[in-house]
Amino acid sequence: MTIPEYTPDQLRARGGLKWTAIPETLGAFIAEADFGTAPAVHSALAELTEKELFTYTPPAMLRDLREATAEHCARSFGWDIAPAQVAAVPDVITAYRAMIDLFTAPGTPVVLMTPAYMPFFKVPPLCGREIREVPMIRTADGWDVDGPALESALAGGGLLVLCNPHNPIGKVYERTELEAISRIVEATGSRVFADEIHAPLVFPGARHIPYATVSEAAAEHSITALSASKAFNIPGLKCAQMVFTNRVDAARFAELGEFVAHSTASPGIVATTAAYREGGDWLAELLAYLDDNRAALAALLAERLPEAGHLPSAGSYIAWVDLRAYDLGEDPARFLRESAGIALTNGRECGEAGAGHVRINTATPRAVLTEIVERMAEAIDGRQEAPADPTR
Ligand SMILES: Cc1ncc(COP(=O)(O)O)c(C=O)c1O
The missing domain is CATH 3.90.1150.10 (Aspartate Aminotransferase, domain 1)
Structure with missing residues (x-):
């Protein structure tokens, strides 16, 4: 190819x-790419069309997606999760909204490390939430988190959006940085929405470390969003994944997230499974x-x-x-x-x-x-x- x-x-x-x-x-x-998608995605969609399988999502399709996501996390990031920790959602912005609505108390402010991905600013007002901006510090050869400013923005408890790799600055966070963030989040009783949509697109010289792996506390206070949609250029197929690393959150989503999950498109589920397994x-x-x-x-x-x-x-x-x-x-x-x-x-x-x-x-x-x-x-x-x- x-x-x-x-x-x-x-x-x-x-x-x-x-x-x-x-x-x-x-x-x-x-963020669309000009290169089409992987042959594995084509074949999976062709097979779906051949079978005219445009029904609601059958359980086997969802099970395959969960397993493929867990395999992808283990293979690509050394992150061991169980398929049962994975939920299908239509897209990452829907996951973001679900995180605000279902997992934070009314009035909890949303903290963005800026510059930040544009829609991160659009969702909180729709949920009646205040946004606090914490500008990143530009150094000679990189970007640093402003720890004290982050701590004061999260004081009293907030929702931090941690986008890694960080759109638009392209920063890939190092373990020590993620650990420092997790200490601040824990100390302030805050939560993290870890948007790792660009994780498969990390260049040589850097390595993607899932936020939820840096400490037990990070796993407990975060929910992660993943998707094949950027790496494989399939955002229109409407399938992303939420990964729950806290049992209470998983149970809450099982109880309240049914119609969020229900909006995921089955062609996207099939395409994502193929992308993760064979792409x-x-x-x-x-x-x-x-x-x-x-x-x-x-x-x-x-x-x-x-x-x-x-x-x-x-x-x-x-x-x-x-x-x-x-x-x-x-x-x-x-x-x-x-x-x-x-x-x-x-x-x-x-x-x-x-x-x-x-x-x-x-x-x-x-x-x-x-x-x-x-x-x-x-x-x-x-x-x-x-x-x-x-x-x-
Ligand atoms: C950091 C980040 N998060 C979320 C999205 C949106 O993803 P989705 O189409 O799954 O909502 C994008 C799209 O470019 C993105 O760059």
């Missing part, structure tokens, strides 16, 4: 939200391509936009770029959409700490990634060289 390198026209014709939502742009915002070779090839892309992006930015701040992501295909030096105003993504025809995410949607930044999806053919940076640089250079307005 080789990674297909479609042109922008081909990608638009194939469809997908990223390439069709904002016509005539190069799509690099929402390893395809994923390894994808990861190698994405690894080269992250190096290419860093090199392109250094050459064409040398004032941009950027650290290559250790995990996920999301890249975070600081454009504050170019002074592009409130919404650099809008400037780049209008003047360069590229669709990126405005960093401000990732919290106050994201002002002046953009988020770029690098899961795209290298030629497209190159064109994105070229267009960014041309638009920014053109703007800086624009003659003064004679009417002023």
Whole structure:
């Protein structure tokens, strides 16, 4: 298998939200990848179609998913869980909402380490919850958690959203960092929603450590969300997994989560089972391509936009770029959409700490990634060289 390198026209014709939502742009915002999915996923879906098995989810299908998830966790992360600890849910944002609604008391604030994934900001207000932002600290070569600020945001008990790998900054947390977080969470009587959706997309040099494995306390106070949807590019199939590492939570979800679980789509369950069991070779090839892309992006930015701040992501295909030096105003993504025809995410949607930044999806053919940076640089250079307005 080789990674297909479609042109922008081909990608638009194939469809997908990223390439069709904002016509005539190069799509690099929402986390869809441009490379299709694994052959194992195709075969599983073809078999399902052949059997016309579009019924409600039969128990055997769900059992296979739970077993495949446990096998995947053991093989990929050395994390031993029992299939019974796994619940199917339609997607990670539904799991997030379920965590707030079912596992935290009314009024519990939601704490986000920012910049954070945009929908993390949208759900708490729908549940009547306050959001507290704790900005990450940018060091010379990485990002640190602001421990004291986290402790004060969680004081009295809160729900911490721990996204690892951390979208949008691409940070993969080290064991000591996870342990330090778990001590703060425990000391404040808080809980953790561990969003590990990007865990299969960690590059050489880093390793994904599931939060629930760092201490008994972490296992007790967290619920983990996993999904094959990013790594295997199947978000439309609607299947994610919640992993319960605390018996009380598992029992509560069994009692109250029936209709959350019921919304999971059976094609997604079948596709995820196949991806976890048979998608390893395809994923390894994808990861190698994405690894080269992250190096290419860093090199392109250094050459064409040398004032941009950027650290290559250790995990996920999301890249975070600081454009504050170019002074592009409130919404650099809008400037780049209008003047360069590229669709990126405005960093401000990732919290106050994201002002002046953009988020770029690098899961795209290298030629497209190159064109994105070229267009960014041309638009920014053109703007800086624009003659003064004679009417002023
Ligand atoms: C960190 C993170 N969490 C959750 C999601 C959403 O996942 P889902 O489609 O399963 O709700 C995404 C999608 O890009 C993501 O990057």
